Amino acid sequence: MKLRFFLVTFILVALGAGCEERARPSVLRSERIPNDAVKQTASSDALPPILHSSEWEKPVALLPPVNTAGAEDSAFITPDGATLYFFFTPDVRVLPEGQVLDDVTGIYEAHLIDGAWSEPTRVWLQDSGKLS
Structure with a gap:
């Protein structure tokens, strides 16, 4: 009976600790x-873009x-021209498996303010601590 109690207690503590909200890296x-x-x-x-259209x-x-x-890629500007979204990774030599854990690889946004782009900020696709 004691073993079952300790086992259930251990499982509940382990599950509760896993749901703890973590702060986003800064x-x-x-x-x-x-x-x-x-x-x-x-x-x-090595493969520069070739323009096939005057557009x-x-x-x-x-x-x-x-x-x-670093490597900025896949830029997208909103139709109003005021927000830029792009993918960033600090080192293209790192395999994707390592980029997932580096705290900075991801999607960023910058805003056009008085003709200059603001400091990009990370776009978080999910609330911290919330399971998808």
């Missing part, structure tokens, strides 16, 4: 970019704070 993107990271530019791109212009890199030595 790590800056710039803190996780390795010192030896080299930004890829259009001039160093598009050649790509132009954004200035900091959006553009860093």
Whole structure:
């Protein structure tokens, strides 16, 4: 009987501790970019974009704070032109399995304010501590 009591108590404590709300990491993107990271530019791109239509212009890199030595990818600008969403990872040499745990890889947003982009902030797709 005592064994059953201790077993049930242990399971309840273990389950309760697993549901504890955790604070989101407050790590800056710039803190996780390795010192030896080299930004890829259009001039160093092995497969540069080829324009097949006059409807598009050649790509132009954004200035900091959006553009860093890390990897910004898959940019999306809202129709009003005031919000930019993009994917960021500090080091493309890290496998995806490692990026999941680095606290900074993910989707970011920046806002156009007086002609300049704001410091990007992380977009969290789920409330902290809430199960999906």
